[in-house]
Amino acid sequence: xxxxxxxxxxxxxxxxxxxxxxxxxxxxxxxxxxxxxxxxxxxxxxxxxxxxxxxxxxxxxxxxxxxxxxxxxxxxxxxxxxxxxxxxxx
Numbered sequence: 025x026x027x028x029x030x031x032x033x034x035x036x037x038x039x040x041x042x043x044x045x046x047x048x049x050x051x052x053x054x055x056x057x058x059x060x061x062x063x064x065x066x067x068x069x070x071x072x073x074x075x076x077x078x079x080x081x082x083x084x085x086x087x088x089x090x091x092x093x094x095x096x097x098x099x100x101x102x103x104x105x106x107x108x109x110x111x112x113x114x
Contacts, residue, residue, distance in 0.1 A: 046089040
């Protein structure tokens with residue numbers, strides 16, 4: 025495994041950090057979006073629409089988070105192989 029640092033973290037340390045934060049972030053996503061909707065360019069109507077199908081919304085959030093983390097890892101030359109089920113509590 026490479027010991028090359030990425031701003032003070034190893035590559036694996038960075039991806040582990042991202043995965044850990046993603047697990048916490050996903051628990052409260054709708055509230056975060058609602059609270060910061062001005063940052064995300066979302067209207068109150070957009071938030072209401074997202075709340076209509078919470079199961080689908082959760083799967084989409086998980087997919088985006090995992091895709092982002094895997095892409096960051098890939099950019100560091102790693103195949104992390106993170107799947108959405110890795111974000112769910114055991």
